[in-house]
Amino acid sequence: MCGIFGITGTKDAAKLAYVGLFTLQHRGQESAGLVTDDGGTLRHHAGMGLVNEVFDNAVLAGLTGRSAIGHIRYSTTGSSHIKNAQPLVLNSCLGVVAVAHNGNLTNADALKAKLQKDGAIFQSSSDSEVILHLSARCPGRGLEDTLAKNLPKLAGAYAFLFMAPGLVIGARDPHGYRPLVLGRLGKSYLLASETCAIEVAGGKVLREVEPGEMVSIAGGKLRSRRFAKAKEFTRCIFEQVYFARPDSVVAGRSVQTARYEIGALLARELKSVKADIVSGVPDSGTVYALGYSEESWIPYQTVFMRNHYTGRSFIQPDQGLREFTARLKLAPIRDVIKGKTIILIDDSLVRGTTSRKIVASLKRSGAKKVIMAIASPAIISPCYFGIDTPNRKELIANKLSVEQIRRYIGADELHYLSLGSLVGACGSGKDRNFCVSCFTGKYLEAL
Ligand code: SF4
Secondary structure, eight states, rough: OEEEEEEOOOOTTTHHHHHHHHHHHGGOOSSEEEEEEEEEEEEEEEEEEEEHHHHOOOOHHHOSSSEEEEEEEEEEESSSSSOOSSSSSETTTTTTEEEEEEOOOOOOOHHHHHHTTTTTSSSSSGGGGGGHHHHSOOOOOOHHHHHHHHGGOOOEEEEEEEEEEEEEEEEEEETTTTEEEEETTTTEEEEEEHHHHHHHHTOOOEOOOTTTTEEETTTTTTEEEEESOOOOOOOETHHIIIISOOTTTTEEEEEHHHHHHHHHHHHTTTTOOSEEEEEETTTTHHHHHHHHHHHOOOOBBBOEEEEETTTTGTTTOOOOGHHHHHHHHHHEEHHHHOOOOOEEEEEESSHHHHHHHHHHHHHHOOSEEEEESSOOOOOSSOOOSOOOOOOGGGGGHHHOOOOHHHHHHTTTTEEEOHHHHHHHHHHHGGGOEOOOHHHHOOOOOOO
């Protein structure tokens, strides 16, 4: 889970890319970076932290140029270090090329080992650099041809943005695991992980980049070509469940609407469950709870206040501060909780440790009963496509039954949404094609 944003052909490229990245901040808070194309010179700035910590007016003023690509990082492959902050910029026989990547390449280690054996020197430990080294070893007539030749060698999930002097390219893997949308602002083209970033930057969404498609923008013109035959469209369903902002559209469906409907379907599946109030674990759980409330006629109440201003300094506190930090981020509203039977909805349950703390917090605040309802099925298998789920052993639903998990988290009841309801709510018509591998343990390709 990372965010990428690109814009071409405008004097405000860096500023609009900043707005795009700022809008995508929920997709990663570890590092941020921008590269601009100033008449053939690529200017680059990246740093650790939030977008508004990495860039100020002086830095943006130095990023002159009429095109920009940017990235915000949530590390999956490669450690949390400035050298892994993207976009990465590499100088090779292809000239200077920058790359921003969202996803995870499942054959990166094998490709990297082979490239290193052939003499390639990697700048970062991120898997994203592999495509640049592959392309440098096997150039075509230009960057587009080279990428078209080399992208099919990659396995796994990717949405890429590339920049070379006078050229911006967007590419999406043949399954379309990770999102990439195309937009227009006046004569400029925009590429982004989510529709909300295009709209907040003032643009209009045109369409998704198709699986196996590469779009190139040069001289104000857009060209599209296929570098691979589209396979079964398998967008990550967690975009709808958790990652995407509610004002984005995924698979032709508003994320807010999909989450509301998921909440309603959960209520239908749990129609025999009685409670005084329904609530959600903020932020994503709130919309599910509102949908549940409308369907079930159980009143919605906010039971937790989330503090959005804890920032990076609170993300990894030392051991002694952990408990304090949990309360600082999510504070119970005792008056609402006391004496109530509460249906509490969360988007997913991974290790169970967060749910256990949340249930304990409600009980300490005087809840009579806590009924935990999860707006997705049990996660039994890891993600190999760029989502930071733990390994199989750490996934609680891989080891324990629903009853054992209920006991572990300390809830009075525990319920999951069925896979059929989740998929049904997430897409419309032909667009109902999602990856659901972490719920089923079945993967489309050998890993
Ligand atoms: S395995 Fe799960 S988290 Fe990973 S891409 Fe598929 S649906 Fe998304």
